[in-house]
Amino acid sequence: MxxxxxxxxxxxxxxxxxxxxxxxxxxxxxxxxxxxxxxxxxxxxxxxxxxxxxxxxxxxxxxxxxxxxxxxxxxxxxxxxxxxxxxxxxxxxxxxxxLVDVRPYGSPDDGASGWVVADLTPGLDQIITPTRPDYVLGVSPASTTLAQITMRMPVDTALDLGTGCGVQSLHLGRHAGRVVGTDVNARALELAAVTAALNEADIDLRAGSLYEPVTGERFDLIVSNPPFVMSPPSADGDTLVYREANFEADLLVETLVRGAGEHLTHGGSLQLLTNWAVLDQPWEERLAGWVPDGCDAWVIERERLDVFSYIEMWLTDAGLAGTERWRPAYDEWLGYFEKLGISSVGMGWIQITRAGRDEPHRRFESWPHAVAQPVGDVFARNASAVDAYRLPTGELLASRPRLVDVDQETLGRPGAADPEHVIFRQRVGLLRAIKADTALAAVLGALDGDLTLAQVIGAVAQVLDIAAADLGAAVIPEVRQALLDQFLTLEE
Known part of the structure; x- marks a missing residue:
């Protein structure tokens, strides 16, 4: 083609x-x-x-x-x-x-606009047909989400691993000096080349699985929405390449995470939109075992699906709804999950950063709540947020934190003279909230970047007529968490 x-x-x-x-x-x-x-x-x-x-x-x-x-x-x-x-x-x-979909594409927040070339959208007007094994998916909610969580800071090199139709490479090309796109699907590389040409984008497209096409190379940023679907093994000719790869359970995702350290520059990050199996072991412990030495990890579980919902979603995606193959395939998946001990499936975002800390920072959390996309800046600021969170107490007290992009609300009983709590709610990013008592609210509210944390604590302690040491012991852990969650910043 x-x-x-x-x-x-x-x-x-x-x-x-x-x-x-x-x-x-x-x-x-x-x-x-x-x-x-x-x-x-x-x-x-x-x-x-x-x-x-x-x-x-x-x-x-x-x-x-x-x-x-x-x-x-x-x-x-x-x-x-x-x-x-x-x-x-x-x-x-x-x-x-x-025979293919040539679709206008727009991304006003970073200017990655033009056209994307992919296979025709299946299931239009409820006409269901089986999906061809080498099908190339176009712009989807998953690809849009990956683009929205991707860090947009300028980098020298970027890798679009599993490029598909090439849409992620269009975004990477806006802030990376050199972009490499890889895929095991030859048809995907053909269509990605057309996408790149129509958009006058310079993408180095290579054939191969996982990190094989970039052996010995390192990148400042690697992004991927890999073929993570945990389907039962099938003959190569029957495998839907865009979404599954005949790896057992989530071994493909594990392989990507474990191999990240060997392919990232110092300070570089891998960002994945993916899923993982939930077994008897807590999912946080299991995924923590994948993280390479010397790397930070931030994993956010956005959704948890029971095995039935997960199977039904992907059988429908494969075009089996309403066909005689539906129930046999359903039973095969159930048997496969039972054999592997998969009780449910976590779906979310993974960021691995080759930070080189003596003690890596590993954070695993569930956050199924609404966010304000794009959130790429949240991930871009994570390394500096971790640095601030880990400051020695003396340096933290001497720092000048500043509250950013936050609204303040009060919570209390009707008619009460004073609120019971003050709520600090983010306007951007993950839209987190802090429920603060009077002392913490007074400290956070006064952090505008002019005074040091020690000066603010001293002033609030005087107003509340309590010892500054006692107030500091109570609020410093909360201030650290607020820095990690990006309510506060130390940037000028």
Whole structure:
């Protein structure tokens, strides 16, 4: 599936000329049309287009709604013959139909906008068909979430491990000097190359599994939404490469985590959107055993699924809903999970950082609550937050913490003279909250970066008529936690 460089240059120019761009498409199909496509339903967008036969509506129908369109409508718009030869379109008489999805893509927060090329969205309008083994997934909620949790600070080198359609590489290219994208799926690399070319992105694409294509190399940032689905082993020809890899249970994820230390520069990080098996052993202890020596770890469990919900989700994703293969496959998965002792599945975010601390910082938590995406900056600030959290007490007291991006609320009984607690709630990031008593609230509220922590504690102790040492003993642990949770910062 290849287009010549000349054909790719022309296709990009043609898409721009027609206005096949995110904002223009959204204007044409409207919010309801966009919401419908999010539900895999084309009817709202089709209704919005009405009887229109202009160039933009033709491309929307062709690629997004997967409709056949008269071939002559593309005359002077795109080089249909070249797209047919490349396998992007099929010609049936006087009509053409898309064989791949060329989709406008927009990311206003980092400017990674253009087009993503992938296989057609399955299950449109409830037409369920089995998924081909080498299927290449386009932009999905998972890929969007990974982009939103990825640290966006400038780096020299970045690795998009399991690049798929190449969407993560588009984001990485905005802040990395060099980007390598790898995939075991040859078809994915073909489509990722088209994605890169249409967006004029310089991506070094390589074939191979896990870290094999980058043996001996190190990166400042590695991101991956790996094929983590814990399905029963199957013949290679039946494996859905975009989501599963015939590793037992979550061994693939374990392998990625364990190997991170050998492929990260000092201070570099691996960020994963993934899942892991929950067995008899506490999940935190089990995952802690994967973390390489000398590396910090921050693992956030965003969701916990029982085995039934997990199996049903992925059987539906494979296009087995409503087929005679549903129940046999369901029973096979149940037997596989029972044999491995998997009681449930954790789904979430993993960050491994080659921090080189004498005593690594390892944090494992469940946070199923709403967050304010994108949260990449939260992960980017984690290393400095850990440094602040671990400051010796003398240095902490001499520091000048500052409360950032926080709203203050009061909590108490109606009619009471004073509130029982003060709530400090983050406006950005993970949207955490601190429930503070009077003393802690007074200290936190006074930390504006001008006074040292010791000066604030002394002043509050005087107002509350308590010993500064006693107040310090009570609030310093809370201040440390507030620094770790990024309510407070030591940055100027």
């Amino acid at each position: 290849q287009l010549s460089d000349t054909d790719l240059i022309r296709l990009r120019a043609d898409l721009i000329a027609v206005g096949y761009l995110v904002d223009d498409v959204l204007d044409r199909i409207g919010e309801l049309g966009q919401a419908g496509l999010g539900r895999n339903m084309t009817v709202p967008a089709d209704v919005a287009l009405g009887e229109a036969t202009d160039l933009l509506s033709t491309l929307i129908r062709l690629f997004l709604l997967q409709q056949s369109v008269p071939a002559d409508r593309l005359d002077g718009v795109v080089d249909a013959d070249a797209l047919v030869r490349a396998g992007f379109l099929s010609l049936d008489g006087d009509a053409v139909r898309a």
